[in-house]
Amino acid sequence: MTDTYIQTNISDLPDERGYFGEFGGRFVPETIVPALDELQAAYAEAIADPAFHANLSHLQQTYTGRPTPISHARRLSEALGGAQIYLKREDLAHTGAHKINNALGQGLLARRMGKRRIIAETGAGQHGVGAATAMALLGLECHVYMGTVDIRRQQPNVFRMKLLGAEVIPVESGSRTLKDAINEAMRDWVTNVETTFYLLGSALGPHPYPMMVRDFQSVIGVEAREQIQVLTGQLPDVCIACVGGGSNAIGLFHAFRDDAHTELIGVEAGGHGIESKQHAARFADLDISRPGILHGTRSFVMQDDDGQIMETHSVSAGLDYPSVGPEHAHLRQLERAYYTLATDVEALEAFQVLSKLEGIIPALESAHAVAEAIKRAPTMPKDSVLLVNLSGRGDKDLDTVIGILGE
Amino acid sequence: MTQTRQAQGTAAIDAMFARAKSENRAAFLPYFCIGYPDYDESLRAIETVAELGVDGFEIGMPFSDPIADGPTIQAATQIALENGTTVRLCLDAVRTLRDKGLTQPMLMMGYANPLVAYGTDRFVRDARAAGADGLIVPDLPPEEASMFAQSCAREGMALVFFLAPTSNDERIELAAAKATGFIYVVSLTGITGAREELPAYLTDYIARLRAKTDMPLVLGFGISTPDHARQLRGLTDGFIVASALIRAWQRSFNDMRALASEIFAAIQQ
Numbered sequence: 001m002t003d004t005y006i007q008t009n010i011s012d013l014p015d016e017r018g019y020f021g022e023f024g025g026r027f028v029p030e031t032i033v034p035a036l037d038e039l040q041a042a043y044a045e046a047i048a049d050p051a052f053h054a055n056l057s058h059l060q061q062t063y064t065g066r067p068t069p070i071s072h073a074r075r076l077s078e079a080l081g082g083a084q085i086y087l088k089r090e091d092l093a094h095t096g097a098h099k100i101n102n103a104l105g106q107g108l109l110a111r112r113m114g115k116r117r118i119i120a121e122t123g124a125g126q127h128g129v130g131a132a133t134a135m136a137l138l139g140l141e142c143h144v145y146m147g148t149v150d151i152r153r154q155q156p157n158v159f160r161m162k163l164l165g166a167e168v169i170p171v172e173s174g175s176r177t178l179k180d181a182i183n184e185a186m187r188d189w190v191t192n193v194e195t196t197f198y199l200l201g202s203a204l205g206p207h208p209y210p211m212m213v214r215d216f217q218s219v220i221g222v223e224a225r226e227q228i229q230v231l232t233g234q235l236p237d238v239c240i241a242c243v244g245g246g247s248n249a250i251g252l253f254h255a256f257r258d259d260a261h262t263e264l265i266g267v268e269a270g271g272h273g274i275e276s277k278q279h280a281a282r283f284a285d286l287d288i289s290r291p292g293i294l295h296g297t298r299s300f301v302m303q304d305d306d307g308q309i310m311e312t313h314s315v316s317a318g319l320d321y322p323s324v325g326p327e328h329a330h331l332r333q334l335e336r337a338y339y340t341l342a343t344d345v346e347a348l349e350a351f352q353v354l355s356k357l358e359g360i361i362p363a364l365e366s367a368h369a370v371a372e373a374i375k376r377a378p379t380m381p382k383d384s385v386l387l388v389n390l391s392g393r394g395d396k397d398l399d400t401v402i403g404i405l406g407e
Numbered sequence: 408m409t410q411t412r413q414a415q416g417t418a419a420i421d422a423m424f425a426r427a428k429s430e431n432r433a434a435f436l437p438y439f440c441i442g443y444p445d446y447d448e449s450l451r452a453i454e455t456v457a458e459l460g461v462d463g464f465e466i467g468m469p470f471s472d473p474i475a476d477g478p479t480i481q482a483a484t485q486i487a488l489e490n491g492t493t494v495r496l497c498l499d500a501v502r503t504l505r506d507k508g509l510t511q512p513m514l515m516m517g518y519a520n521p522l523v524a525y526g527t528d529r530f531v532r533d534a535r536a537a538g539a540d541g542l543i544v545p546d547l548p549p550e551e552a553s554m555f556a557q558s559c560a561r562e563g564m565a566l567v568f569f570l571a572p573t574s575n576d577e578r579i580e581l582a583a584a585k586a587t588g589f590i591y592v593v594s595l596t597g598i599t600g601a602r603e604e605l606p607a608y609l610t611d612y613i614a615r616l617r618a619k620t621d622m623p624l625v626l627g628f629g630i631s632t633p634d635h636a637r638q639l640r641g642l643t644d645g646f647i648v649a650s651a652l653i654r655a656w657q658r659s660f661n662d663m664r665a666l667a668s669e670i671f672a673a674i675q676q
């Protein structure tokens with residue numbers, strides 16, 4: 001592997017206004033536009049600086065534990081009787097999820113910009129933990145906004161963040177989940193923009209966040225593309241990742257963008273099923289999801305007829321969000337990537353199957369990707385390769401799962 | 408009692424500033440959200456305050472995720488949504504107010520997504536037809552405004568942009584070049600909400616904007632008391648009061664009316 005773990009300039013998108021085709025942009029209050037300009041300039045300068053890459057790469061290797069391995073899920077593949085399933089083990093990254101990749105990247109950028117006060121939002125708590133961890137390491141102040149519904153269902157992560165020295169600020173407004181945590185973080189940023197760095201946790205929000213988060217997560221795909229060829233002598237036939245805001249998926253997909261024979265599949269949260277309208281399948285339910293504007297970007301948004309944002313449902317807090325990163329909307333429109341869904345029930349089933357057959361307890365988010373692999377593998381030849389991004393570990397979800405399945 | 412308005416759209420807003428200027432004062436534009444505390448009461452409030460002779464209105468259209476708003480407006484717009492307030496209903500409200508003879512300029516104020524869902528061209532056309540004169544979208548910087556700019560120009564509807572203490576010269580020039588009607592000057596780096604005091608840097612800040620533009624400047628965010636309004640004399644062409652009126656209204660309708668009346672009296676002295 002090279003020293004450079006951020007892959008940049010692999011495509012010419014977004015354009016200079018932050019658009020991926022017709023999606024993206026910058027729909028924010030004027031107060032923070034200059035801060036986004038400043039961030040964009042600082043980021044451009046950082047990624048042109050070999051010292052920044054060396055710094056990040058050093059932390060990735062000596063702190064995060066990169067490269068994360070790829071495991072062959074032998075028993076699962078055998079049980080399904082089709083494609084060989086490989087797991088990219090982001091669950092083995094320090095803090096137990098891919099979110100640390102972005103948190104360290106943005107943390108180094110914040111320090112370089114001289115910003116000492118960091119704010120973040122979190123859904124599942126994995127980004128909050130990633131942010132709190134990176135800030136503990138870098139010696140920066142960290143405040144994490146989290147909806148009270150998510151605080152309840154992700155208790156271990158709340159405690160972790162506090163232990164790491166972060167302040168967790170409960171958000172009581174709206175649906176009290178990720179969407180509302182982002183609202184509050186944005187209000188904080190609007191108020192404290194001169195002193196504060198907003199560490200956004202997924203490939204969404206106003207330009208340059210979707211691009212920057214993608215770049216920091218692209219290490220997943222860069223590693224995986226090389227590893228899978230060493231292991232199997234070929235590129236994967238299919239890559240699968242779950243899609244909340246879309247950061248682990250875009251991080252995996254990007255390296256395979258030009259590999260025309262590798263199918264890219266994003267898995268959204270099907271919740272209680274499409275008919276129930278209680279889900280977060282922004283690309284699947286076009287009755288209630290269409291292009292719109294939320295949190296500074298134009299993408300698919302779940303909304304009612306009057307353009308009010310709808311409350312979503314997923315058993316996994318990290319996928320429970322009414323919009324999706326703009327680059328996914330673009331990849332879908334280009335038909336370069338396909339999007340499907342897994343319901344709560346399917347994800348819970350996959351959660352147990354992977355635990356029993358492979359000794360890996362996946363995050364409920366990642367279990368959605370595993371569920372799609374379980375559906376697809378049997379339809380594929382035995383010598384085909386299916387790569388799943390195992391974005392995180394499931395320890396944080398044990399309370400939720402015990403609550404549903406019993407002890 | 409229907410009165411005909413002499414000017415409409417951007418021209419009505421220009422006329423509003425001309426009149427206030429001839430009276431040597433700033434224009435006072437209170438904000439009311441349609442549907443708060445309910446539809447009928449929001450209309451009664453606007454009519455009542457219009458009778459005081461205030462210069463114009465910001466007509467709030469609620470949105471589920473108002474990222475530029477503090478707790479007071481968040482709570483009010485949430486109630487409006489629970490009352491079933493839609494974009495269409497807000498336009499009905501404007502038409503009803505015009506039918507009842509309200510002559511002051513009205514500017515529609517709402518976040519982008521509900522307007523995109525309604526259809527931006529259609530919204531501008533229907534709003535103008537209903538009797539609205541301008542549009543204010545807090546999450547729409549000038550760079551992203553093309554979806555409204557053409558239809559606003561065609562319909563003669565003012566399209567207002569914001570400037571903030573963080574805006575640099577380049578952004579001041581951009582807003583000045585693109586805005587019609589006026590520039591909404593955010594008084595402070597922050598979200599909406601009543602404040603005890605106006606920021607100390609206001610004079611320098613406004614001077615910095617004046618050096619770059621001749622557009623009327625309307626100050627908003629935090630203006631709460633008759634004393635604040637008095638302090639703005641000679642400084643801005645207008646000002647908006649929102650959260651403070653809602654807070655007074657939480658005590659009683661009469662308290663809200665009294666505050667509006669005292670603020671208006673303060674700028675006439």
Ligand SMILES: Cc1ncc(COP(=O)(O)O)c(C=O)c1O
Binds near residue numbers: 125127201317318365
């Ligand atoms: C383990 C894990 N996977 C996936 C996600 C979804 O986010 P994204 O779509 O940005 O990867 C989360 C979010 O919290 C997560 O914790």
